[in-house]
Amino acid sequence: MNRLYHVPLSPFCRKVRLSLAEKKIEVELVEERYWEPTAEFRRRNPAEKVPVLKLDGKLMSESAAICEYLEETHPEPPLMPKSxxxxxxxxxxxxxxxxxxxxxxxxxxxxxxxxxxxxxxxxxxxxxxxxxxxxxxxxxxxxxxxxxxxxxxxxxxxxxxxxxxxxxxxxxxxxxxxxxxxxxxxxxxxxxxxxxxxxxxxxxxxxxxxxxxxxxxxxxx
Amino acid sequence: MNRLYHVPLSPFCRKVRLSLAEKKIEVELVEERYWEPTAEFRRRNPAEKVPVLKLDGKLMSESAAICEYLEETHPEPPLMPKSxxxxxxxxxxxxxxxxxxxxxxxxxxxxxxxxxxxxxxxxxxxxxxxxxxxxxxxxxxxxxxxxxxxxxxxxxxxxxxxxxxxxxxxxxxxxxxxxxxxxxxxxxxxxxxxxxxxxxxxxxxxxxxxxxxxxxxxxxx
Incomplete structure (x- = not known):
């Protein structure tokens, strides 16, 4: 199951949620209180930030890197121009x-x-x-x-x-x-x-x- | 003439300088005291940050966006992998x-x-x-x-x-x-x-x- 570890009002999480939804990639949303990091959360992302995306078994962090990856692997609909x-x-x-x-x-x-x-x-x-x-x-x-x-x-x-x-x-x-x-x-x-x-x-x-x-x-x- | 408005010890400027040099794109380095912004500097980059790259007459800011642009327009030698x-x-x-x-x-x-x-x-x-x-x-x-x-x-x-x-x-x-x-x-x-x-x-x-x-x-x- 794909998962997004997130905080509802975080703009970085929201940007990834919008990309995922636009590309119709279904994820389960899991709230992550990153300011009280658990050992489990540190393992998921040593940067101790949200969002963390678990996609096809792979853990990913950094919202801009995630969005570029989604764009390259799920190009439709495009969220980046061509030139x-x-x-x-x-x-x-x-x-x-x-x-x-x-x-x-x-x-x-x-x-x-x-x-x-x-x-x-x-x-x-x-x-x-x-x-x-x-x-x-x-x-x-x-x-x-x-x-x-x-x-x-x-x-x-x-x-x-x-x-x-x-x-x-x-x-x-x-x-x-x-x-x-x-x-x-x-x-x-x-x-x-x-x-x-x-x-x-x-x-x-x-x-x-x-x-x-x-x-x-x-x-x- | 291509120009990089920069501050010598800024890591964001240095990252762009390394990309430019590796791709053999010649630029004139111009020191920019961005903490004392002039009207001219604000015009070059409304974000009031360095680096600002003037390349082929176009002004560009944000080091990550600049490096991705250089990669797409000057792919040799590659500084990004393929997959x-x-x-x-x-x-x-x-x-x-x-x-x-x-x-x-x-x-x-x-x-x-x-x-x-x-x-x-x-x-x-x-x-x-x-x-x-x-x-x-x-x-x-x-x-x-x-x-x-x-x-x-x-x-x-x-x-x-x-x-x-x-x-x-x-x-x-x-x-x-x-x-x-x-x-x-x-x-x-x-x-x-x-x-x-x-x-x-x-x-x-x-x-x-x-x-x-x-x-x-x-x-x-």
């Missing part, structure tokens, strides 16, 4: 969200508000929350600017870049930290990606102690 | 060094000792330095364990994984933070990679105020 230039742009944007957006926004909002409580690390640091709430505006504007020129973030087809972005934004939307009124392009893009069947499992996530807002799973948000 | 399984392992290890090793070691030693001084951010935090000095042992052991089973880090040919690892270790070696006596496999591997012509420019780096130790550029270290 080297377009593939570069997808990878640049995946790194933009998983590094820059993650450092400036996700870690400052989601990790302060949710992870700290779940991991019993104390209260949110209000300077971080303020910093993240400020920075997300710039990122939404940047996405809006990209979407003025393209149908999807990296070009004219849906790619891993859209999944990386949607993974971060959906986790933040779960705690009502995305202002969908800021940019109409971004809102339209999110409505489009949110309505895909691959998104359903993500919209059904529930984290004890953090009920999602009513609009979270609403396709007409 | 999806082996390619996964290369990408997993590149992420291992650029994320886990970077967070646990490079940022705790190099950034505390060198970047803080160069960027005028104060004195090194001794807890961080102690943490990094402890963690690097585990990473050297992990590399040694991989090299017991393989000629190179990700398999039996030299790949981007070796360049990612060598980029971090060479930057740390510049400030004498690598104990080469800890693991003979790692030492042999580094001697092998260090003697490649692609490594020459890295061994010639000089950072004002931080003279490298005599063994740094010595191929018989």
């Amino acid at each position: 080297a230039e377009e593939r570069y742009e997808v990878r640049r944007l995946v790194a933009w969200f998983d590094d820059k957006f993650h450092n400036e926004v996700t870690s400052k909002l989601l990790y302060e508000r949710v992870n700290k409580k779940v991991m019993k690390l104390g209260y949110p640091d209000s300077r971080n929350v303020k910093f993240g709430a400020q920075k997300i505006k710039y990122h939404l504007d940047y996405m809006g600017w990209l979407l003025e020129q393209r149908r999807w973030l990296a070009g004219n087809s849906m790619t891993l870049a859209d999944f990386a972005a949607a993974a971060h934004l959906s986790s933040l939307d779960y705690i009502s930290d995305v202002d969908w009124n800021r940019n109409q392009n971004v809102r339209d893009w999110y409505a489009k990606i949110k309505s895909r069947p691959a998104f359903r499992s993500i919209l059904a996530d529930q984290v004890p102690g953090f009920p999602p807002p009513p609009h979270y799973a609403d396709l007409d948000f | 999806a399984e082996e390619r996964y392992e290369v990408r997993r290890l590149v992420a291992w060094f650029d994320d886990k090793f970077h967070n646990e070691v490079t940022s705790k030693l190099l950034y505390e000792r060198v970047n803080k001084k160069v960027m005028k951010l104060g004195y090194p935090d001794s807890r961080n330095v102690k943490f990094g000095a402890q963690k690097i042992k585990y990473h050297l052991d992990y590399m040694g364990w991989l090299l017991e089973q393989r000629r190179w880090l990700a398999g039996n040919s030299m790949t981007l994984a070796d360049f990612a690892a060598a980029a971090h270790l060479s930057s740390l070696d510049y400030i004498s933070d690598v104990d080469w006596n800890r693991n003979q496999n790692v030492r042999d591997w580094y001697a092998k990679i260090k003697s490649r012509p692609a490594f020459r420019s890295i061994l010639a780096d000089q950072v004002p105020g931080f003279p490298p130790p005599p063994h740094y550029a010595d191929l018989d270290f």
Whole structure:
């Protein structure tokens, strides 16, 4: 049985879940409290991170490496374009969200508000929350600017870049930290990606102690 | 003229420099003080990071995306294996060094000792330095364990994984933070990679105020 060891609101796990679902690879989701690592978990991934994918008996970690592997072994439907230039742009944007957006926004909002409580690390640091709430505006504007020129973030087809972005934004939307009124392009893009069947499992996530807002799973948000 | 905007000791820049040199793509190196970003630099890379590569008139950022692009457009000599399984392992290890090793070691030693001084951010935090000095042992052991089973880090040919690892270790070696006596496999591997012509420019780096130790550029270290 294929398995994904994950944490529901982790954007890195969500990116892999979206890729798996889009490619119709069935996996059993297993929640992994990676901040209380067991010997068994360390054996699965010496990096002590999620996601860890068990696929055809093989254990894999690192979300970007997993997504590239899925793309090479399950090419349909394609989540990467054909030309080297377009593939570069997808990878640049995946790194933009998983590094820059993650450092400036996700870690400052989601990790302060949710992870700290779940991991019993104390209260949110209000300077971080303020910093993240400020920075997300710039990122939404940047996405809006990209979407003025393209149908999807990296070009004219849906790619891993859209999944990386949607993974971060959906986790933040779960705690009502995305202002969908800021940019109409971004809102339209999110409505489009949110309505895909691959998104359903993500919209059904529930984290004890953090009920999602009513609009979270609403396709007409 | 092709250009690489870089910082000499940045492991992300060094990884790209090694790829470029191995593929014999000539670039002019331009030092970029990214911590004092100019409007011109922001235009080149809105993420405000190095490296930024100007190749055939096109500006590119994000070291992993750049290296994959170079691999797809300049396949000789190959720095990625052919099979999806082996390619996964290369990408997993590149992420291992650029994320886990970077967070646990490079940022705790190099950034505390060198970047803080160069960027005028104060004195090194001794807890961080102690943490990094402890963690690097585990990473050297992990590399040694991989090299017991393989000629190179990700398999039996030299790949981007070796360049990612060598980029971090060479930057740390510049400030004498690598104990080469800890693991003979790692030492042999580094001697092998260090003697490649692609490594020459890295061994010639000089950072004002931080003279490298005599063994740094010595191929018989």
